[in-house]
Amino acid sequence: EAGVAQSPRYKIIEKRQSVAFWCNPISGHATLYWYQQILGQGPKLLIQFQNNGVVDDSQLPKDRFSAERLKGVDSTLKIQPAKLEDSAVYLCASSLGLDFSYNEQFFGPGTRLTVL
Amino acid sequence: GENVEQHPSTLSVQEGDSAVIKCTYSDSASNYFPWYKQELGKGPQLIIDIRSNVGEKKDQRIAVTLNKTAKHFSLHITETQPEDSAVYFCAASDVNYGGSQGNLIFGKGTKLSVKP
Numbered sequence: 493e494a495g496v497a498q499s500p501r502y503k504i505i506e507k508r509q510s511v512a513f514w515c516n517p518i519s520g521h522a523t524l525y526w527y528q529q530i531l532g533q534g535p536k537l538l539i540q541f542q543n544n545g546v547v548d549d550s551q552l553p554k555d556r557f558s559a560e561r562l563k564g565v566d567s568t569l570k571i572q573p574a575k576l577e578d579s580a581v582y583l584c585a586s587s588l589g590l591d592f593s594y595n596e597q598f599f600g601p602g603t604r605l606t607v608l
Numbered sequence: 609g610e611n612v613e614q615h616p617s618t619l620s621v622q623e624g625d626s627a628v629i630k631c632t633y634s635d636s637a638s639n640y641f642p643w644y645k646q647e648l649g650k651g652p653q654l655i656i657d658i659r660s661n662v663g664e665k666k667d668q669r670i671a672v673t674l675n676k677t678a679k680h681f682s683l684h685i686t687e688t689q690p691e692d693s694a695v696y697f698c699a700a701s702d703v704n705y706g707g708s709q710g711n712l713i714f715g716k717g718t719k720l721s722v723k724p
Binding site (some may be wrong): 535 | 612642649651657711712
């Protein structure tokens with residue numbers, strides 16, 4: 493079974509530029525998550541989708557970050573404009589999304605973003 | 609909201625020794641506690657999890673214990689091997705009354721080094 497795919501794996505941009513990350517979840521997984529992992533810390537949830545609807549985006553800096561999940565499959569996360577503090581690894585994860593159960597989250601390899 | 613503290617931040621052991629990582633959580637509503645292993649350049653991978661109706665769970669060399677009263681849980685790795693070297697994260701979550709899984713709140717991680 494193919495895992496969660498992410499691209500690009502690495503990205504270097506200058507501050508105030510824009511950047512986009514792509515995620516393809518495991519086939520059949522209804523729930524998709526985007527996390528931000530700053531060096532030396534655990535992942536922090538940015539946004540959670542259930543199919544193509546947003547479940548939780550309370551920690552997404554909406555003035556500069558946006559995300560969409562068209563057709564309930566692939567997802568893109570965009571940052572515009574980027575700041576130095578956005579340098580981090582952006583992880584995508586997916587899970588089956590079954591109600592009333594504990595759904596294992598499967599993580600992709602992440603995109604390492606460096607903002608200069 | 610939930611807060612997860614993890615100790616120690618680094619742990620070095622000799623091959624064959626045991627390793628113990630401890631986490632505490634603040635929200636008594638949390639009822640799901642997974643542990644993830646993250647190798648360099650990869651996304652976190654679930655290695656074991658425990659739910660609040662269980663006090664201990666074991667899978668070969670890995671075990672997790674949960675003390676709901678004290679709000680802490682621990683990861684135990686016995687007979688450590690060099691390939692166990694990685695960063696380990698604990699996390700806490702809940703299944704809310706609506707039936708959907710709550711957000712995973714991660715600890716800051718423990719870098720485990722197993723010396724041959």
